[in-house]
Amino acid sequence: MIPAAFDYARAGSVEEAIALLVEHGDEAKLVAGGHSLVPLMKLRLAIPSVLIDIGRVAGLSYIEERGDEIAIGALARHHDLETSVLLKEQVPLLAFTAHQVGDPQVRHRGTLGGTLAHGDPASDLPAAVLALGGTLVAQGPHGRREIAAPDFFRGFLETALAVDEVLVEIRVPKVAGAGWSFQKFNRRAQDWAIVGVAAVINGTAGIALVNMGATPLRATAVEEAVRHGATAADAATAAEVGTDPPSDINASSEYRRHLATVLVRRALEEASS
Amino acid sequence: MALISVEVNGTRRQHEVEPRLLLVQYLRETLGLTGTNIGCDTSSCGACTVLLNGESVKSCTLLAVQADETEIVTIEGLGGSDGTLHPVQEAFREHHALQCGYCTPGMVMAAVSLLAEEDQLDERGVREGLEGNLCRCTGYHNIVKAVLACAADKETLTGSSS
Numbered sequence: 239m240i241p242a243a244f245d246y247a248r249a250g251s252v253e254e255a256i257a258l259l260v261e262h263g264d265e266a267k268l269v270a271g272g273h274s275l276v277p278l279m280k281l282r283l284a285i286p287s288v289l290i291d292i293g294r295v296a297g298l299s300y301i302e303e304r305g306d307e308i309a310i311g312a313l314a315r316h317h318d319l320e321t322s323v324l325l326k327e328q329v330p331l332l333a334f335t336a337h338q339v340g341d342p343q344v345r346h347r348g349t350l351g352g353t354l355a356h357g358d359p360a361s362d363l364p365a366a367v368l369a370l371g372g373t374l375v376a377q378g379p380h381g382r383r384e385i386a387a388p389d390f391f392r393g394f395l396e397t398a399l400a401v402d403e404v405l406v407e408i409r410v411p412k413v414a415g416a417g418w419s420f421q422k423f424n425r426r427a428q429d430w431a432i433v434g435v436a437a438v439i440n441g442t443a444g445i446a447l448v449n450m451g452a453t454p455l456r457a458t459a460v461e462e463a464v465r466h467g468a469t470a471a472d473a474a475t476a477a478e479v480g481t482d483p484p485s486d487i488n489a490s491s492e493y494r495r496h497l498a499t500v501l502v503r504r505a506l507e508e509a510s511s
Numbered sequence: 512m513a514l515i516s517v518e519v520n521g522t523r524r525q526h527e528v529e530p531r532l533l534l535v536q537y538l539r540e541t542l543g544l545t546g547t548n549i550g551c552d553t554s555s556c557g558a559c560t561v562l563l564n565g566e567s568v569k570s571c572t573l574l575a576v577q578a579d580e581t582e583i584v585t586i587e588g589l590g591g592s593d594g595t596l597h598p599v600q601e602a603f604r605e606h607h608a609l610q611c612g613y614c615t616p617g618m619v620m621a622a623v624s625l626l627a628e629e630d631q632l633d634e635r636g637v638r639e640g641l642e643g644n645l646c647r648c649t650g651y652h653n654i655v656k657a658v659l660a661c662a663a664d665k666e667t668l669t670g671s672s673s
Contacts, residue, residue: 239552246513246530246576269577276572277554279531289530293577317566341643342625343557346566347573427642428555 241279248291252377252404255292259402260379262288268404269293270313271347273340274356298351298406301325307373307409308332312351316363317342319350329410331418331438335366338420341428351405354390357397357453360430362422364391364454367408368446369436375407382406391453416440417509421501422448425488432489433497435477437505439464445505450481450498460502470510474503515579519544520588528575535559537575538585546586546616550645557644560617560624561585567624569643586616589623599623599661606657610648618644622658632662 249255259266267286269275270293278284292298298311301322308328310319319325319336326333339345339353339362353363354374364387367374372387376399390398399405417439422431434448435457443464445457459479463472483494512527519542526541538544538561547570550558554572561570562584589597596604599622609615618641625632625640632640637658638651646654 240533240536241531243529243531246574248576248579272574272577273554273572276574280533280552280572289574291577340554341557342628342640343560343567343569343621343643344554346563346568346624427639 239280241276242282242285244279244286245288246291247288249295251295252292252298252406255290255295255404256377256379256402258288258290259404262290264401266290268355270349270352271315272352273344273348274352274358274361292404303328303412304409307411310350310408310410312355312405312407313349314351316340316345316348316350316353320345328412328414329370331370331413331420331436332363332366332410334418335362335420335436338362338422344428350408354408355397355399355405357391357393357395359391359394359451359453359455360449361454362420362431362434362436362448365434365436365446365448366420367410368454368456369438369444370410370413371444372408372410374405375409376400376403377406378403388456394452396453413438413440417511419505419508421505421508423497423501433483433494433501435498435501435505437502437509439506439509443506443509445502447477447481447498447502450478450483450494452482455481457498457502460506464506470503470506473506474499477502513576513579515576517575517578517580518582520584530574530576532575533571534561534573534575534578534583535570537578538570538583541575544585544587548613548616550613550617555645556614556617557621557641558614558617560620560644562620562624565624565627567621567643584620586619589619597623598664599626599657602657602661603654606653606660608649608653608657614644614646614648618646618654622654622661626658626661626665629662631666632659634659637662 266288298313300311316336419437421435431448438444447455459476477498478495483491548558550556559570
């Protein structure tokens with residue numbers, strides 16, 4: 239399968255990428271690792287006329303401590319996340335979740351910024367960033383702005399990024415010592431999650447769902463139940479509140495609702511143990 | 512068209528390519544390196560796995576332009592120029608880790624990358640490390656045996672098990 243023809247431009251810096259986005263508008267797409275976009279282009283579900291390659295922009299692959307947070311450059315790859323000693327110590331949920339994405343080849347190319355900006359509700363890492371209450375930093379022609387993770391995902395493959403903005407950084411709170419869990423249910427090793435659950439219990443609970451609606455979702459009803467002292471099993475009954483899971487070849491929406499209840503219970507139990 | 516310069520199996524190659532040309536097509540059709548197979552063409556099966564700067568990647572899901580200024584190793588570049596096999600190739604032969612052979616180039620390249628990354632590998636580690644490569648003949652058992660044998664040899668050589 240061959241993508242439709244497009245013009246290719248390699249950006250040497252974020253500023254250059256923004257200038258190219260300003261020039262080409264929504265005809266253009268940014269590409270980093272390309273492991274979400276290139277498959278869509280091969281299927282001709284995405285037909286950008288200009289591809290702006292930010293994969294070589296220097297200085298955007300860091301994973302570093304910044305006060306109470308860990309700051310991650312948007313070009314840090316899943317492989318960088320899963321092997322980061324700092325992340326394993328301070329935000330183990332994120333390192334573990336990165337290891338659940340695809341397979342080693344995919345993790346050698348896919349980036350954290352790419353998977354977030356793609357906004358696929360079936361992706362694993364957006365749910366982890368949601369559960370952690372992360373902050374996303376977008377840079378546009380007029381500088382940088384911060385977007386709280388729950389405000390970032392707007393619709394199916396739609397995010398809060400403007401057409402002239404580049405996602406440059408992701409920050410998540412340090413949660414060393416917090417309880418956490420990532421539950422992924424799929425049929426084959428490298429598959430997308432049929433349903434997934436990310437959970438962090440650190441005084442308060444952060445729970446997010448994979449593939450239970452048009453966007454990665456926070457399970458706010460579950461979080462509230464946990465806050466009021468509900469058991470894992472009782473809190474998990476609220477897993478489907480506010481969801482709108484798809485029916486597809488893998489599972490009906492009814493099955494996904496049931497699965498969410500089971501996986502949220504398991505996640506809460508593991509995170510509390 | 513875009514000019515790319517890639518070091519493939521130790522040789523610098525330069526070509527004007529269409530931006531939409533996939534790396535696997537560049538390797539197979541432009542360079543004639545047909546050892547890298549196209550299987551699913553959807554980044555699932557791993558038959559097209561090559562090393563990019565030493566790391567396994569699926570060449571059906573990379574544009575050739577994304578590989579500009581990188582080093583690529585394909586199955587053709589793994590063994591010695593005198594025809595000697597790479598230790599992973601040798602282990603695949605020794606342990607009968609192939610039947611039809613279609614997945615083999617990708618499986619070998621994925622194993623080389625895995626062995627380079629992991630100092631110690633048990634059976635579970637090998638099976639998880641090869642999750643991006645599908646084989647429809649062998650049931651994986653002999654592939655896993657071959658890679659485990661390489662891991663054991665590596666530990667012996669480097670003393671990393673001690």
